[in-house]
Amino acid sequence: MSKRWKQRPPGSTWGDFGEDDELGRINLLTPEKVLQGVREVEHGITFSLSLPLDYPGGTSLNQRRYPPILRPTEDLQHQQDVFYNIKASEHFSPDLIDVWSDDVVTLWLQYSTQWDSLAHQGAEFDADGDGVAEAIYYNGFRPGADIVGPRPDAKGDGSGSLGFARHLGLEKMAEHGVQGRGVLIDIAHHLGTGFQAVDFKQLQDIMAADDVVVEPGDILLVHTGFATQVLAWEKNPDPVAIHRTAAYLDADDPDLLNWIAESQISAIASDNYAIEGVGVTQAQGPHTLLPLHHLCLFKLGVPMGEMWYLHDLAAWLREHRRTRFLLTAPPLNLPGTQGSPLTPVATV
Template sequence: MKRWTRRPEGSNWGDFGDDDQIGRLNLITAERRLAAVAEVREGIAFPLSIPLDFPKGEYAAGPRKPPQLSSTPLGHNQQVLPGFPDVVCDDYAVLYLQYSTQWDSFAHSGSLFDLDGTGEPVVCYYNGFRADVDILGDPSGSVPPHADALGIETIAQTSVQGRGVMVDLARAVGHDRVEVGYEQLVEIMEQQDVTVEPGDILCLHTGLTKIMLEAGENLTQELMATSCAVLDSRDDRLLQWITDSGVSAIAADNHAVESFSLDPGQASGNVLPLHAHCLFKQGIPLGELWYLNDLNQWLREHGRTRFLLTAPPLRLPGAVGSPVSGVATV
């Protein structure tokens, strides 16, 4: 069922079907997975997540909080079952699903847009799914939040397994805050002999999660805001390159992949133009706060940029994001 009469300029709504909920992940076909498997030559695996209780320091005082671990009624005190030698430990956790290494679902970032051509914009999401119809919840809390469409489970069901391609931004620009636009990104990729093909998962190494881990409790918001590269999402040529490249997803080891601005008068007016372009218009999942340091170092030492990437989120129905413990195999 088509939910719109107009689609945003630069979007691919409907190209994968009127009811599509996985966007450019459709490009990870069986053929592309076989190409990814062919990148495995050594059988070495690299974990791509930071501990779920990181970042620490001032970041933990923000709106998202680290996990809270508690015991269920079954206990976590090495309880011995009466009359038996068995010992039971059993936990539950309160998780902010996008606190640490994560995937954003398409229900995470929507926009005001005139879907019906009436001149009245409505809150909507990728492929025209609508607030209060498909993505539920309100600020008052009277309606429990739930994404009846575009929830993170739709991404999980694809397995998110394909070929990862690494771009080492830290090697090119260091650890200062640099906004990397189209021309610089293309130049870096040429220097590092990086080729991206349709269906590939683009991974951007900036070095930020390594800095977070080293800072520990001493991590400050200033350090987060002034360290390591981000994509210049105000560069329209960069957004067009993302469209033309055919990448199926983008994952970075920084906080939001892109630069952050609260000035609505700039460019498209979006606070996060890359989020709007990828999650809202193109159906490209975004991964944030991944740990890419060890993998990137190995790839650099061995003159490689490609690997098998397996990174499904939690299959949690109705959630708009999820922790992810991705694995790269080389």
């Protein structure tokens, strides 16, 4: 029994991988799963699955997340924002021929192609068994003690960080490595790119039509066409249409949630925003705004990837009557983060 909780959420994996586990079902990415992915490589062709990280453009998709801001670093005299196109002959020695540029970025980690960490969404749940629900994250990690902030020096090293995940940060995934067999479900091909919920029956039909088989430890990718439209908007998305473009998984369908839990996928990613619909749940009484996030991040320990670019991979797989590939998709090894940009690579 974990020291952090007396009772776990029904249907959760808390404690299944150890009382101090911070990886969840990423633990299922074993050496054998990596080898299964490697066996899918027949042509040596690679596909980058990342949008440019300054997409979608603007803040209409999420007003809290902004495009990256680049600027030069300081120079050797600590003059800010100037070390760019620096001629060494003018600043260091007339005998030097070098020209240097160096830069720094302010980056909203979940602005574009991303992983969500297990610290991204928790819930109020009575893990202590005292009849009172408390805020808590996967496997019983707590706000304040484990997920720190907002407060000065949250990291505790004087760096100025105001928030820091001492546990469940994405560096755990990065250290483990995220590589294995990816499996793609091509919703866009079968249902188009209209805004619609896709329930388990529809998903089953698509999988049957394309001979998609998902096994424990696989990384599931869902192609809806959303990221393709985001690219077409060229960083100027329609502020209304961006919230009503492409399909999403129907997280109000209990059969769909049960399948995701029972499939034992190690992670799930899509080319859309949130994988599920945002704010569309019909649940009544105390409930989660995002049932799929609640299931994956809070209960199962399944990391979620959003806004991956899947168009080219999906087209190639369809042409070659395939659905599986080797996927390499580690987050940044940046300690304490709730989310991370990445450049996933599929190899076929």
